[in-house]
Amino acid sequence: MRMNNKAYKFTQNPFRCAMVEFHPHTIKYVKKGHPWVTEDSFTKRFPQKAHFLKGTKEKSPTSFGVFIHDPNHPKVKARLWSYASPETWGRSAFEEELLSRLIISIEKRIPKIQADIKTPIHEIRENFYLVFGESDSLPGLKIQVLSPGKVLIQYYSNFWTHFQKELLSKLSYAFKRFFPEWKEKGVDIFIQTRSQNKSIPLQKKSLSTFPKGDGKLSFLSKEFDINYQIHLGQTYDFGLYTDMSPFRSSIKEFITPDSSVLNLFSYTGAFSLFALKFGSKDVHSVDLSPKYMKWLEHNMELNPAIDSSCHHSKVSSAMNSLSGYESDNKKFNLIICDPPSTSSDGNKRSKAINSYHQLLPSMLNLLEDKGRIVLFLNTHNITFKKFFGEIESQLKLHIKSKTHKLQKLKSDNWDSPSKKGFPEGDYLKAILISPL
């Protein structure tokens, strides 16, 4: 039952749905819970103009699943929308389902968003995800609140650019229901398309049920009672990683007034400010970028209650800074290390996992007897098991007697959950090295 493009009949125009044949491997993976159809010889025959695909097996007249189609994505050509494949799949069924998924996704986060007076400060934040893509059955779509009424939508699938009007209309409805208080200051919606290799300018939109916000791209966000400067612009880095927030909260228990903290790859300083806010009197931030270090220092100024004399910044490669601290015989109680997935120290590029071969021995040298290290890896290409195994064998090389243990750093990622069977969504990994 091979079909060529001409043989397709679109069910409705411009809501275009086509029956297509999937590679047997795709069917196997989808059945196991993986929600993506990646580029292969079969995807090349998918009709370019179809927005939705119904998958079929070779020679089978019945279809399984509805998929959203993204012919222009470099790798992920379609994403699972539903296992069910109704005969009459059309615009109204899609729109109804979209609204219901948005509401479910937001509603389940509400108890955490509306923290009550008993909620500890290190769990309260203005920045949180309302929709986390595949984990919320809204594939290729992430929506996060950066501060009240400032909302960032990220398209990881170009599909959403064709259904933006529908998405914004459903969001208008959902926000009116869940965030009526935003009426006062108004709402700004910012849209980033992250599904293509080229950079696409940020779009600014408003919602029909709310007045427009002030439209500013620079504004403040409060995470755990700490102010951060957000700047939305040309790049995807706007100053605060919301997916790292749960990890910040989870290191609170390691911070005391006596703990010296080293924050390697500090970016705009979120871990450093967190450590200072929650009691550390000696925090060191290291980043290669003078621009981000300036941003960090600006963030410090935005928080007069934080004692900036307890903070030391170093514009340097992580490796050079470690050598410097070693020469000075400096010791730390907590070292946080969050390298980018590939990083350059000005000379050569290295992958985060490889950089640990060099960084870990020095970090261990700098550790107080009862000190802890938190290591992050931000890539879906390496499983947690592999990361753990790698760090475990390096640790064995460098620590002869068994003085430390390794474990997964647990975090309450209520707003950025992972999805079973979907490793691509589980990109952030954290290991805690602690004394026995």
Ligand SMILES: C[S@@+](CC[C@H](N)C(=O)[O-])C[C@H]1O[C@@H](n2cnc3c(N)ncnc32)[C@H](O)[C@@H]1O
């Ligand atoms: C993933 S971000 C860290 C995010 C941070 N942990 C947070 O939660 O806000 C990586 C940072 O590493 C910096 N960087 C890249 N290569 C570096 C190197 N070789 N040495 C030090 N910093 C580096 C970048 O400038 C960037 O700010």
